[in-house]
Amino acid sequence: MNExxxxxxxxxxxxxxxxxxxxxEVGTGYGNNSTCVLYNYFKNKGKKxxxxxxxxxxxxxxxxxxxxxxxxxxxxxxEYFCNKEDIQKLLIPNIPSYIVDYxxxxxxxxxxxxxxxxxGNITNSINLLPDIIFIDCSRFMxxxxxxxxxxxxxxxxxxxxxxxxxxxxxxxxxxxxxxxKYFKLKNVEKIKNSTWxxxxxxxxxxxxx
Numbered sequence: 001m002n003e004x005x006x007x008x009x010x011x012x013x014x015x016x017x018x019x020x021x022x023x024x025e026v027g028t029g030y031g032n033n034s035t036c037v038l039y040n041y042f043k044n045k046g047k048k049x050x051x052x053x054x055x056x057x058x059x060x061x062x063x064x065x066x067x068x069x070x071x072x073x074x075x076x077x078x079e080y081f082c083n084k085e086d087i088q089k090l091l092i093p094n095i096p097s098y099i100v101d102y103x104x105x106x107x108x109x110x111x112x113x114x115x116x117x118x119x120g121n122i123t124n125s126i127n128l129l130p131d132i133i134f135i136d137c138s139r140f141m142x143x144x145x146x147x148x149x150x151x152x153x154x155x156x157x158x159x160x161x162x163x164x165x166x167x168x169x170x171x172x173x174x175x176x177x178x179x180x181k182y183f184k185l186k187n188v189e190k191i192k193n194s195t196w197x198x199x200x201x202x203x204x205x206x207x208x209x
Contacts, residue, residue, distance in 0.1 A: 003191050004037045004134075004162070007200045010189060011160045012045070015131055021049040022128045026081045026145050027136035028055035031064030034136050039074060049073060050128055056080035056120055079123035080116065081137075082144040083151065087113055091144045094178045100169040109140065126152050135163035142166070142175045143182060150183070150208060161205070164198040165190075176201050182209055 015021055021042060028035055035053055042049040051074045055061045061078035068074045082091075091113055095106045130153070135145055142163055153159055167174030173190070184206040191200040 002037065002195045003193055003200050004034060005041055007162045007189075007191050007202055008038075008041050008132075010191070010202055011132070011162075014160075016045070016047070018131065019048060021047055021132070022130045023049060023051045023132045023134065024081075024126065024128070024130040024149075025051060025053040025134045025136065027138075028053040028064045028076055029060050029136070031060075031067040031076065034134060035064065035068070035074070038134060039071070051075070052077065052126065052128060054079050054081040054123060056116075077123065078121060080120040081123050082141065082148045084120075084122045086144040086147055087116060090147060090182070091140060094143060094181075095140050096174075099167075101167075112138075113141075123148070129153065130159050132160050132162065135161065137164075137166075139166045140175070140178070143178050146179060146183065146205070150205060159204065161201075161203050163201050165201050166198055168199055173199070173201065183207070184209055 023038055025035060025038060031053070035051070038051055053064070053074070054077045055064055056079065058078060061076060065076045068076055092110055095109050098105055099109070133149055135142055137145055146161065149159070163175070165173050165175050179185070185203040186206040187202070187204045189202040191202070193199050
């Protein structure tokens with residue numbers, strides 16, 4: 001059992017009573033990895049569920065859409081899941097001046113995200129209220145995605161977040177530390193990786209700081 005399945009097992013008892021489970025995935029990629037894990041997990045549980053997955057990169061979106069086009073309860077969207085203004089307000093200011101594991105300064109990533117602000121296709125709405133939000137995104141975008149989720153959920157604070165911890169270095173949970181500067185979290189669990197590339201963090205939002 002991979003770590004994403006383990007994370008889902010940790011929260012399933014709180015969700016199994018629901019008639020229908022709504023899942024948002026941010027970061028589809030080609031639709032071959034976490035999308036499959038999420039789909040197969042709830043299918044194997046015999047649960048009714050909807051999975052809406054967001055992918056900003058066009059080439060990935062096309063492949064993922066082709067893969068999932070015949071599955072009625074899975075929809076793929078070619079959108080970056082964030083508020084456009086948060087690229088400047090939240091993302092760029094929280095990129096460390098030096099990226100420890102990349103062994104480089106932040107100039108490349110700052111340039112990458114400035115281009116995203118100008119050219120990216122940004123989501124404006126969602127048409128389901130999620131019970132689970134799984135975040136598998138580019139490094140340091142986690143905070144902007146969570147802020148977008150907070151805006152769109154309109155008070156649904158029972159939503160579970162599961163995210164990859166993309167900046168784990170020297171025992172530090174870098175992405176989690178950034179998020180906790182802006183949000184008070186609760187029910188935080190850390191699942192260490194063995195087969196997956198990154199550790200996982202599970203949490204709910206208590207309130208915005």
